[in-house]
Amino acid sequence: MDAKPSFLLLGNSNSAAQFADGLISAGCSCVAAVSLSEDLLPNNSAGLKSWSEKLSVRYSEIRSVDDHDFSEIVKSTDPDLLIVNWPRIINKSVLDLFRLGAIGSHPSQLPWGKGRHPLHWQVAMGIQNSCLSFFKLTPEVDEGPLLLQVPIEISDEDTILTLLSKIDNATFAGARELGLKIIKKQLEPLPISDGMAGSVWRRRYPADVEIDCRMSTSGIIRLVHSFIPPYPGAKLVTEFGSIIITGATKCDFKSWDLYQIGSVLINTANSIVLRADDGPIKLECIDRLPENFSRLQFVHPPSFYFNKDMNR
Numbered sequence: 399m400d401a402k403p404s405f406l407l408l409g410n411s412n413s414a415a416q417f418a419d420g421l422i423s424a425g426c427s428c429v430a431a432v433s434l435s436e437d438l439l440p441n442n443s444a445g446l447k448s449w450s451e452k453l454s455v456r457y458s459e460i461r462s463v464d465d466h467d468f469s470e471i472v473k474s475t476d477p478d479l480l481i482v483n484w485p486r487i488i489n490k491s492v493l494d495l496f497r498l499g500a501i502g503s504h505p506s507q508l509p510w511g512k513g514r515h516p517l518h519w520q521v522a523m524g525i526q527n528s529c530l531s532f533f534k535l536t537p538e539v540d541e542g543p544l545l546l547q548v549p550i551e552i553s554d555e556d557t558i559l560t561l562l563s564k565i566d567n568a569t570f571a572g573a574r575e576l577g578l579k580i581i582k583k584q585l586e587p588l589p590i591s592d593g594m595a596g597s598v599w600r601r602r603y604p605a606d607v608e609i610d611c612r613m614s615t616s617g618i619i620r621l622v623h624s625f626i627p628p629y630p631g632a633k634l635v636t637e638f639g640s641i642i643i644t645g646a647t648k649c650d651f652k653s654w655d656l657y658q659i660g661s662v663l664i665n666t667a668n669s670i671v672l673r674a675d676d677g678p679i680k681l682e683c684i685d686r687l688p689e690n691f692s693r694l695q696f697v698h699p700p701s702f703y704f705n706k707d708m709n710r
């Protein structure tokens with residue numbers, strides 16, 4: 399009888415643990431788990447220490463896969479396969495350490511949506527039909543042969559957190575299917591249509607989550623949903639400073655269409671109702687608003703406050 403295919407798990411999140419759980423449920427064996435050092439973890443990441451302790455899997459933390467420490471872990475555990483849920487590029491010299499190569503996942507319909515912050519972008523952009531793509535890793539970002547795609551629906555009510563939960567479920571299901579194919583030696587790349595170059599999404603910057611009242615109410619809601627805590631939150635820039643917005647809902651206000659876009663319609667201790675492009679919207683704040691916000695009557699586009707000399 400052939401030995402169970404073994405893998406090393408390289409990741410920092412619950413999705414990485416779900417990836418491993420799916421493979422283990424299919425009959426594969428995890429010989430080690432590796433996370434970034436705590437001070438290097440991205441937002442909303444916790445490492446794999448608790449998961450490893452629960453399953454009695456060897457656990458280590460590193461600063462880079464190019465460090466000697468990582469190659470020593472690989473040498474001592476001798477895994478067949480590398481499973482990757484990692485925020486950094488992995489060089490060919492590292493990928494070549496594994497007999498069966500490396501498999502990663504990306505939460506978009508590859509080859510569309512390669513690159514940075516795909517979940518945040520999809521919520522903000524209102525994409526409704528996506529998928530979790532599993533692929534064989536190459537040194538190029540999100541460019542390896544596709545192995546499996548698990549469909550994911552994104553609803554208007556989804557936030558980045560509810561979408562992450564859907565990703566976790568899709569990760570387990572997809573990893574289990576991959577594991578069964580690996581054991582049966584039936585893992586083959588998916589066919590790709592000719593001419594599908596796809597797209598690459600850029601990094602998301604703080605300016606990308608600044609609310610602009612010229613946006614539609616739906617667009618503002620999606621923007622807020624895409625960056626709710628534990629992520630830093632969307633930002634409303636005003637003459638009295640910036641405030642963090644953690645919730646946004648459409649609301650009613652009599653004769654709202656007679657007010658200018660950006661008008662403050664209602665102002666409470668921890669929320670503001672503004673006139674957006676197509677209607678009133680209630681923005682909920684992470685903290686109680688400073689007292690001077692009671693005098694706020696209008697919110698200009700964010701660029702206004704950074705170019706005051708031009709607007710005099």
